[in-house]
Amino acid sequence: MPGQKPIKVALLGCGTVGTEVVRLLTDHAADLTARVGAPVELAGIAVRRPNKHREVPAELLTTDAQALVESDVDVVVEVIGGIEPTRTLLLQALRSGKSVVTANKALLAEHSGELFEAADSTGADLYFEAAVAGAIPLIRPLRESLAGDRITRVMGIVNGTTNFILSGMDSTGASYGETLEEATRLGYAEADPTADVDGFDAASKAAILASLAFHTRVTAADVHREGIAQVSAADIAAAKGLGRTVKLLAICERVSGGGADRNDTANASEFISVRVHPAMIPRTHPLAGVNGAFNAVFVEADAAGEMMFYGKGAGGAPTASAVLGDLVAVARNRVVSGRGPRESAYAALPVRPMGQTPTRYHISLDVADRPGVLSQVAAVFAEHDVSIAAVRQEGRVDDASLVIVTHAATDAALRSTVDKIGGLPVVRDVVSVMRVEGEES
Amino acid sequence: MPGQKPIKVALLGCGTVGTEVVRLLTDHAADLTARVGAPVELAGIAVRRPNKHREVPAELLTTDAQALVESDVDVVVEVIGGIEPTRTLLLQALRSGKSVVTANKALLAEHSGELFEAADSTGADLYFEAAVAGAIPLIRPLRESLAGDRITRVMGIVNGTTNFILSGMDSTGASYGETLEEATRLGYAEADPTADVDGFDAASKAAILASLAFHTRVTAADVHREGIAQVSAADIAAAKGLGRTVKLLAICERVSGGGADRNDTANASEFISVRVHPAMIPRTHPLAGVNGAFNAVFVEADAAGEMMFYGKGAGGAPTASAVLGDLVAVARNRVVSGRGPRESAYAALPVRPMGQTPTRYHISLDVADRPGVLSQVAAVFAEHDVSIAAVRQEGRVDDASLVIVTHAATDAALRSTVDKIGGLPVVRDVVSVMRVEGEES
Numbered sequence: 001m002p003g004q005k006p007i008k009v010a011l012l013g014c015g016t017v018g019t020e021v022v023r024l025l026t027d028h029a030a031d032l033t034a035r036v037g038a039p040v041e042l043a044g045i046a047v048r049r050p051n052k053h054r055e056v057p058a059e060l061l062t063t064d065a066q067a068l069v070e071s072d073v074d075v076v077v078e079v080i081g082g083i084e085p086t087r088t089l090l091l092q093a094l095r096s097g098k099s100v101v102t103a104n105k106a107l108l109a110e111h112s113g114e115l116f117e118a119a120d121s122t123g124a125d126l127y128f129e130a131a132v133a134g135a136i137p138l139i140r141p142l143r144e145s146l147a148g149d150r151i152t153r154v155m156g157i158v159n160g161t162t163n164f165i166l167s168g169m170d171s172t173g174a175s176y177g178e179t180l181e182e183a184t185r186l187g188y189a190e191a192d193p194t195a196d197v198d199g200f201d202a203a204s205k206a207a208i209l210a211s212l213a214f215h216t217r218v219t220a221a222d223v224h225r226e227g228i229a230q231v232s233a234a235d236i237a238a239a240k241g242l243g244r245t246v247k248l249l250a251i252c253e254r255v256s257g258g259g260a261d262r263n264d265t266a267n268a269s270e271f272i273s274v275r276v277h278p279a280m281i282p283r284t285h286p287l288a289g290v291n292g293a294f295n296a297v298f299v300e301a302d303a304a305g306e307m308m309f310y311g312k313g314a315g316g317a318p319t320a321s322a323v324l325g326d327l328v329a330v331a332r333n334r335v336v337s338g339r340g341p342r343e344s345a346y347a348a349l350p351v352r353p354m355g356q357t358p359t360r361y362h363i364s365l366d367v368a369d370r371p372g373v374l375s376q377v378a379a380v381f382a383e384h385d386v387s388i389a390a391v392r393q394e395g396r397v398d399d400a401s402l403v404i405v406t407h408a409a410t411d412a413a414l415r416s417t418v419d420k421i422g423g424l425p426v427v428r429d430v431v432s433v434m435r436v437e438g439e440e441s
Numbered sequence: 442m443p444g445q446k447p448i449k450v451a452l453l454g455c456g457t458v459g460t461e462v463v464r465l466l467t468d469h470a471a472d473l474t475a476r477v478g479a480p481v482e483l484a485g486i487a488v489r490r491p492n493k494h495r496e497v498p499a500e501l502l503t504t505d506a507q508a509l510v511e512s513d514v515d516v517v518v519e520v521i522g523g524i525e526p527t528r529t530l531l532l533q534a535l536r537s538g539k540s541v542v543t544a545n546k547a548l549l550a551e552h553s554g555e556l557f558e559a560a561d562s563t564g565a566d567l568y569f570e571a572a573v574a575g576a577i578p579l580i581r582p583l584r585e586s587l588a589g590d591r592i593t594r595v596m597g598i599v600n601g602t603t604n605f606i607l608s609g610m611d612s613t614g615a616s617y618g619e620t621l622e623e624a625t626r627l628g629y630a631e632a633d634p635t636a637d638v639d640g641f642d643a644a645s646k647a648a649i650l651a652s653l654a655f656h657t658r659v660t661a662a663d664v665h666r667e668g669i670a671q672v673s674a675a676d677i678a679a680a681k682g683l684g685r686t687v688k689l690l691a692i693c694e695r696v697s698g699g700g701a702d703r704n705d706t707a708n709a710s711e712f713i714s715v716r717v718h719p720a721m722i723p724r725t726h727p728l729a730g731v732n733g734a735f736n737a738v739f740v741e742a743d744a745a746g747e748m749m750f751y752g753k754g755a756g757g758a759p760t761a762s763a764v765l766g767d768l769v770a771v772a773r774n775r776v777v778s779g780r781g782p783r784e785s786a787y788a789a790l791p792v793r794p795m796g797q798t799p800t801r802y803h804i805s806l807d808v809a810d811r812p813g814v815l816s817q818v819a820a821v822f823a824e825h826d827v828s829i830a831a832v833r834q835e836g837r838v839d840d841a842s843l844v845i846v847t848h849a850a851t852d853a854a855l856r857s858t859v860d861k862i863g864g865l866p867v868v869r870d871v872v873s874v875m876r877v878e879g880e881e882s
Contacts, residue, residue, distance in 0.1 A: 031656075140586050144769070145578035147476050148465060215475070303765070307752035308751040310751070312746040328588035333779065
């Protein structure tokens with residue numbers, strides 16, 4: 001479109017993703033112009049240490065991110081990460097009418113409300129496909145494709161590092177510590193792996209997915225979060241023994257009807273539950289085959305039924321692809337004076353605390369191999385009102401392995417059951433206690 | 442949004458999908474209003490026989506589709522199917538500035554250029570998520586999420602009827618005829634199954650996917666099309682013997698560099714190839730596990746890498762979900778005076794004819810079990826410049842089975858090779874010849 005005023009872009013941050021964004025903007029310039037209807041021009045790149053970025057044009061580099069945001073750019077692309085100064089910069093951009101494309105899951109999971117309000121005050125766009133599951137189109141399907149349906153469940157593997165570690169433990173039988181070490185050595189885990197292994201990254205993503213799926217503001221603080229550091233080789237072995245495997249899942253559910261008795265939710269007829277925790281899933285489940293650094297997300301909706309999205313969940317190029325897709329969308333919106341979807345949080349569903357969210361459990365015990373053991377154990381379950389779905393007992397040389405899978409029970413009921421069982425003289429060891437997902441209850 | 446002017450919708454057609462559209466519009470009315478920013482109001486439903494539609498409000502029914510399109514509606518939703526009178530009605534709608542949501546793959550695969558031009562003449566929207574793979578968000582990811590990337594390949598199972606039949610043949614060993622009969626009895630195949638089993642439906646979808654993926658107008662006539670009627674129980678058995686299964690695939694590829702010598706494409710450095718045919722794929726391939734009426738599509742892009750989309754590819758509710766998602770999008774665009782993506786066909790890449798598109802082949806022969814047979818057969822391959830990738834020979838009582846998998850070869854070279862091999866005295870029967878996909882060549 002010769003003659004068409006270019007869309008000017010400010011890039012904040014130039015790490016792995018930023019460098020790829022610059023490369024794609026350069027390599028695909030002609031295509032992007034045709035797709036947007038105007039040239040897309042990189043106006044500046046804000047970095048902390050300009051001399052560390054020899055792979056991008058030096059004349060675009062600046063250390064003054066604020067001045068870049070305040071300049072006459074149309075779009076701000078943010079790949080710095082972290083909460084501050086990013087939050088302040090993006091609020092400033094949106095309040096001055098600049099559209100924002102961001103990959104910042106932590107920021108969105110804390111401050112999306114504030115960011116959307118800033119966008120609304122000027123009619124600017126806020127896009128964030130790259131914030132969840134890298135290149136896999138997931139935000140747009142939830143926010144747009146399924147906007148006429150009623151989403152009931154989103155369940156997926158959204159963190160590559162923990163998936164790499166759990167896949168490794170499953171295939172080698174090694175411990176969590178050994179496998180984490182290997183992942184760090186190979187570059188799949190960061191030097192400080194906390195954000196990944198303790199589930200913070202997955203919890204941010206779960207908050208974003210739940211917000212979109214249920215038209216409700218959900219922040220990271222609303223997400224029940226358990227990491228993988230407690231997953232033992234015994235858990236993995238116990239899962240294998242029953243044709244299951246262990247994955248760190250992010251689960252967002254719409255729950256109808258009662259079951260909650262918190263005062264503030266007493267009158268609600270619908271709740272949501274958002275959680276991140278390791279769980280055993282059947283090896284035949286499509287998520288079981290998602291290995292290494294790949295991500296996959298299941299979505300269930302009333303009319304659409306079950307869908308799955310699969311692909312590379314992280315990395316410079318895949319994340320940059322998602323950023324560029326959003327950049328094309330917001331730039332197109334500028335050209336036609338249109339606007340993308342706004343925040344949709346009208347439903348404002350209450351979040352049900354994990355203590356009231358029943359899930360199924362897999363419990364593996366070492367027990368004495370003699371008559372009456374099963375009935376003693378079963379009596380404890382009955383006493384706590386935890387219903388047993390399946391039992392498998394196998395004799396060994398001088399003891400027996402007893403595996404119990406429950407029907408849905410709350411954490412509290414399960415914990416008291418397990419505590420009491422652990423104290424029975426016939427039970428030698430509670431080998432593994434883990435949630436079970438992906439099966440009919 | 443009380444006080445906001447409603448978005449008036451005309452529905453053309455009220456079969457399985459239309460009925461579900463009406464149901465969702467009614468059941469989700471409050472949600473749709475909140476998501477769109479204005480009430481979405483069904484203004485009329487055009488049908489041929491009003492007395493046959495007792496499940497929708499009688500006062501909305503009309504037999505005069507043209508008058509409904511000409512009335513003061515904002516959006517026309519089309520679920521009639523077929524080319525005429527649909528084409529004329531939609532052109533009329535778009536030319537008078539009404540946005541169109543359609544599920545009509547055959548119409549889009551023939552006339553999308555004309556429809557987009559009509560939309561462009563007034564700035565109306567043309568959305569068609571429901572035209573390919575039912576509820577699976579696929580159009581929006583290709584058209585928007587990957588708009589900043591370079592898509593190299595789209596390969597998938599996009600027809601549920603043929604997939605149901607091939608899954609059935611694979612699990613029972615029954616013939617094509619028997620399995621088709623069963624599919625018809627169960628309602629998975631229509632009384633006249635031609636559009637499905639001869640690949641017309643999949644070819645329309647392939648044309649739509651290729652158009653979006655490669656920013657090029659591709660019509661059904663550009664698609665090389667082979668159906669499944671020739672797939673024999675012997676083909677299925679031969680596939681099984683080597684850990685493969687047979688699927689009807691739609692494949693859209695970007696091919697760089699030479700290899701074509703048609704005059705009109707002689708100077709092009711890039712081509713596309715679009716085809717629908719049965720092919721053997723490894724049982725370990727993610728598409729191999731897609732059974733029955735499900736659809737799944739692989740997409741590969743330079744930066745994003747490999748992605749897969751999976752879900753229900755047909756049926757009233759899933760298709761209606763896709764229609765409603767589009768309806769929310771075009772209605773939102775009306776509310777904010779914005780506009781969705783326009784046709785993007787600027788790349789205008791030449792389509793390479795199938796005769797020049799090399800693919801790999803699996804050939805299964807019954808041969809005499811005596812020395813020298815393999816060398817005679819191999820010599821014929823060498824003579825036609827078809828390179829052999831793998832061979833497996835197995836002796837039986839008085840003959841032998843010889844399976845050959847080739848490297849990529851053109852149809853023409855393969856056909857002459859097979860013709861000549863069929864004439865060799867040592868070859869008793871050419872049991873099966875079929876393309877192989879989803880493996881490294």
